Amino acid sequence: MAEVGVIGLGVMGAPMAANLVAAGHRVRGYSRTPATRQAAAERGVEPAGSAREAASGADVVITVLPDGPDVSAVLFGADGIAGELAPGSLFVDMSTIEPGVATEVHTTLAARGIDVLDAPVSGGEAGAIEATLSIMVGGRPEVFERARPVLDVLGTTVVHVGGPGSGQTVKAANQLVVAGHLQILAEAVVLLRSQGVELEAALEVIGGGLAGSTVLQRKRAAVLSGDFTPGFRLALHHKDLGIVQRTARDAGVALPVTAAVAQLVQSLVAQGHGGLDHSALYRLTAELNGLEP
Known part of the structure; x- marks a missing residue:
């Protein structure tokens, strides 16, 4: 079982984090809203006080955020998590963002020895709750295979669709x-x-x-x-x-x-x-x- 950091505990991220907990993973989660952190904690997600804390020491870090600027800020902003991602760790962005931004994230993190996937989802809140999401994954095939044990917990249609940015x-x-x-x-x-x-x-x-x-x-x-x-x-x-x-x-x-x-x-x-x-x-x-x- 993996140690997973989930950043973004909204309508989609909270049930996804809860499903990872139910599958036996240790999950630390962060959201800017204390109420969402508390709600996630009631479902077994360990609340983190910051995005960096959620990412620290994690084997896999997942972001489920509203837009590309949010992903970039979480990674590379003043309190960005990029410095917490160890070489050999896995970063999976499950937000919906510009393909070009996703490609830039791949390039920047890969240069630091971090495996990256862009893996946006479809299925809405019901799909997140029921773990029946469709997940479209961009990145290297070997990284996709590495991530399958986590992604398969979240969705029933998990497909590698091409290289970096293809998922978006x-x-x-x-x-x-x-x-x-x-x-x-x-x-x-x-x-x-x-x-x-x-x-x-x-x-x-x-x-x-x-x-x-x-x-x-x-x-x-x-x-x-x-x-x-x-x-x-x-x-x-x-x-x-x-x-x-x-x-x-x-x-x-x-x-x-x-x-x-x-x-x-x-x-x-x-x-x-x-x-x-x-x-x-x-x-x-x-x-x-x-x-x-």
Whole structure:
């Protein structure tokens, strides 16, 4: 069993850390919010007083943070953990960040003899709790194999997708697919409402056919109830679609539907709804049609 430091004990990081504890690993966790540290401690995670303390002496350090600047600050800031990572240790960033930033992290830490993976996840809060996440991993194949005993605790689909930064590129593609599904689901429900169709039955039969998806399965309850308590916040999806668009622009790739959905997400964030679940795309679509969500 490994000694694991987990930095970031939010909606995703806390259940992931708890699952590592349940698998028998010793886990030290840090989050900037004392309440999240306490909640994690109640699930067997040893609370650390700082990111450096969480990383000190760990075989594996995992970060689950909101964005690239957060990862860079935790690693290389004034109280950064890079100095706590011993040669031969393993650093796994499971945040969703720019592929270019992930590649820079690989290069910088590898020069110090530290093994690195970028391993963003998909599956939302439910997937983190149930340990059924999809994990897309970039880095050297031998480092991926080294990390498998830890990653397999957290997810059921754990796939090496290429070299440094590749995990983040695949996550960007994942996020545009999810956003597209959510918007089309929203529009489908508005269409169904316009015809007076029984929504629960309609989505059940749609979900059983070719149009069925994990998005429909996991998010239809939120759409039908109008309860957009966050499992994955719109503000974070807005950030992720920005990564998609910048990556596409740098590659010279045109993604017209992505641009439209990104504007809809941005409009919700601009209205102050960034704290809602990303299924709140339905709220905006309903309002555009003069309907209550």
